[in-house]
Amino acid sequence: MLLIRHIFFPAPQVLFQCAVVNQPIDYLRDGRISEEYAAALNLKKGQIIFDSDYQISYGDVRLEGANESSYEKFFFNIAAGVLDAVIMPESFYMYAVEMGVVFEQTEEIGPRTMEKLDLAPQKLSADETEPLLYGIVTDTGHGELANAFAKYAEIR
DSSP states (O other): OHHHHHHHSOOOOOOEEEEEETSOOOHHHHHHHHHHHHHHTTOOTTSEEEEEEEOOOBTTBOOTTOOHHHHHHHHHHHHTTOOOEEEEEHHHHHHHHHTTOOEEEEEEOOHHHHHHTTOOOEEEETTEEEOEEEEEETTSSOHHHHHHHHHHTTOO
16 A cells, blocks of 8 residues: 555655754654745645754764764765755854865844744853854755745845
């Protein structure tokens, strides 16, 4: 039965994927944002993926619960051209650039967008936070959708 479903009713092609690095993993939020953005563009459910399952330790940053599979998932998806955009701490942006990731544009995420996307401030210490950035990955073929997401999320 499952085989018949996959043959006659394939999953929709993913047109835009945004990784959310080192934010609390929240599958309900991810699904809500994916569906809202798809609806705003008149796309099918499943064609937009907003994914917070990227808990990554890097450089001097060591996170509890981070594992190598998230690290590998991120850099594999970048190399494969799967990720179109990334929401990340500024220090991760610098690390990713050192590792060869090229962003065609990055913008700081303000409080209004953080509230809309239910993002948490990135803590450096008890009383200091780090900016979150929205970066559009170069040459994925979906730059138009990445720019449209920035508008949807009120980043610009």
